[in-house]
Amino acid sequence: MDVETVKERAGPREFSPADDMPEKYRKAATRMIQFHANSEIMGAYLEKPFIRQAPSIDRKLAFSAKVQDEIGHGQLLYRAAESLGIKTREEMLDELANGEGKFLNCFHYPMDSWAEVPMIAFFVDGAAMRRQATLKSSSWEPYAHAMDKVCFEEGFHVKHGEDIMARMATGSRKEQQMLQDAFDEWWPRIIQFFGPTDDKSTHHDFSAEVGLKQKTNDELRNAFLDAYVPKAKSYGLEIPEYPRIEEVGDGQYHVEEDDLDWDEFFTVSKNEYEPGKGQIDARKAAQEAVDWVRDTIEGDANLPGSQAAPAAD
Amino acid sequence: MAATEIELTPDQRLALETELRTLADDEFVIAERYTEWQVHAPTLESDLALANIAQDELGHARLWYDLLEELGYDETDLLWERDPDTFRHATLSELPFPEGEWADAIVRSYLFDVAEGLRLEALEDSAYPAIADRVGKIQREEGYHTEHAENWLERLATDDEGGDHLQAAVDRLFPHALALFVPAEPVPFGAETVSGDGAGSQYTDADALPDAATVEETIVSEGYRSDSLATLGERWLDRVVPTLESHGLRTPVPADGEITDELVPDACGRNGNHTDDWDTLYADFTHTYRELGREDATMIMDRPE
Amino acid sequence: MIWEVFRQEKPGDYHTHCGNVHAPDREMAKQFAVVQHGRRKPTESLWVVPQEEVGEVDADEVAFGGTTDKSYRWAMAYTSSTEHAKEVIASQQEQEQAEADRQRGDD
Secondary structure, X not given: OOHHHHHHHOOOXXXXXXXXXXXXXXXXXXXXXXXXXXXXXXXXXXXXHHHHHOOOHHHHHHHHHXXXXXXXXXXXXXHHXXXXXXXXXXXXXXXXXXXXXXXXXXXXXXXXXXXXXXXXXXXXXXXXXXXXXXXXXXOEHHHHHHHHHHHHHHHHXXXXXXXXXXXXXXXXXXXXXXXXXXXXXXXXXXXHOOOOOHHHOOOHHHHHHOOOXXXXXXXXXXXXXXXXXXXXXXXXXXXXXXXXXXXXXXXXXXXXXXXOOHHHHHHHHOOOOHHHHHHXXXXXXXXHHOHHHHHHHHOOOXXXXXXXXXXXX | OOOOOOOOOHHHHHHHHHHHHHHHHHHHHHHHHHHHHOOOOOOHHHHHXXXXXXXXXXXXXXXHHHHHHHOXXXXXXXXXXXXXXXXXXXXXXXXXXXXOOHHHHHHHHHHHHHHHHHHHHOXXXXXXXXXXXXXXXXXXXXXXHHHHHHHHHHHHOOOHHHHHHHHHHHHHHHHHHHHHHOOOOOOOOOHHHOOOOOOOHHHHOHHHOOOHHHHHHHHHHOOOOOOOHHHHHHHHHHHHHHHHHHOOOOOOOOOOOOOOHHHOOOOOOOOOOOOHHXXXXXXXXXXXXXXXXXXOOOOOOOOOO | OEEEEEEEOOXXXXXXXXXXXXXXXXXXXXXXXHHHHOOOOOOOEEEEEEHHHOOOOOOOOOOOOOOXXXXXXXXXXXXXXXXXXHHHHHHHHHHHHHHHHHHHHHO
């Protein structure tokens, strides 16, 4: 198939491994899905220490389940990316370990306290769910299929995040202040989740033309703001003065993009932001510590159904 | 919490609480340690499997803590605002993992799961109905855990390097696993859990408590558990030693051996003496609770039936 | 050799088990499958898998979903006073449907 045909046929779930897709499509799809898979792993890596911090048994159970789901989503997504024939899961995980693999901006920043948990678990996951719902219409069928499972499971993630926030928002003055401080710090990063405005985004046009993505960064961002600005307010959070957000229609919000620090965003995107580098390296060290296990089981060719596959960490 | 409908004498209640505390604390602390492997396991698939096991164990802990809650305690009394020295888990649960030591997770799980399986069998016909009612659910999940550990033992034992890791784990963990069969020092009743008429109030004073051996005898004579820990320990050795030996591993105690005091570390957990790592772990998992100034533990699910 | 056959009805669907065929090798198995399983029902694609390669675990051996309360991982366990984003509501509805199906299966 040539690229022109791909653009003509592009539609929800239109292409599958049975089709002979041009390299340009396969590389664009791999990049997109790999980024998504990497983000699941790095998000899980960032949140994992908070399983230990959970201040009740039920909360700990939910947190463990959530982090587990993210590893599961990573596994699904690496498979969907592999299906394009450009890279294996092992190669993608190696790239993630050595700093070449890209992932969501939010997961490059440190999380030090429980008050920051809802920032990721409610706002970032809420943003992700908005995006994932639209990706069910992606033209690469294995990716769209993976989104079915992800969307099925993620409802609990967002509600769990909201539950944590609700508890703090209706708690002591100290808790409410911690929550507001965390929100002030994370809000700009959350808005940048959707990437820069489409004029400045390098990959958007082709991905949209071949149906890999349906919505522009701006459309997704505005939809997110429309849903989540009122939610933040309903929990007593004050929206920071910058970046400026104005209501442009009934319940429709628009952010002044120049108020956001895009220099920092691009540094983060290139894996050059220090705390993010720290995350990548720490994860790499943890992966190397269990290399011996993979080596040992790879030698187990005789055990029924055995297959050594690379790690999350 | 609704008080249990069964009238218990102070000695009966002390015996019951002691048994429940060891069951609950063992499960909670090992679950806490297992969660360390989430996002750090050797493969994505093994990560998912171990997370399942961690959640199962935490679910079991919840079932046992719930029975203690029926005796008058809150989740905060039992975990978040509890003196760490009053925990009665065996030190096997609390030890940290050396970096990258997956073999430790497997050996620990194997030793623990077989022990729990044997103890649950001895609780199937407990004279305390609420215990007997819960055992079945827990047994089915523990059975799966044992199989998981046995599969991994086999996979890791296939080469010298894997075997070395396993042996190091057995050497380090085995003495602490023996602690699972040591009778636990009773913990004083919480003052707020003693009824107005004062029955059992003498047991709110640590110095007035009977010793561990006496309480252990009561647990068996009352029928809360059908076999003594010594008997369970013998059964356990009979099972784990031949299995480990079949994988080329040496154990410090033979299959027909006996668990004596000299073999168990002084800090074994059941006697209230824990390793320094426990203090660090406790401080860690209660950090947020304290930082937020919480006074109660959030519930998401209904209390178990 | 016996080959288990799985049919995909429409593009994007999962392949579902629909029977088996006897054949000495994969090529023959594919041909027989087309004849026996792909002619009358709507078929987008067929898979053939050697029977001995199919590993099975069933409800007698394992309690699918565990035996202790796992409601913490379902959206329905969480309540709040705010209106949820539509994709969160959709996820919860899917989960409620799955749970209803599972319970009907238990009856």
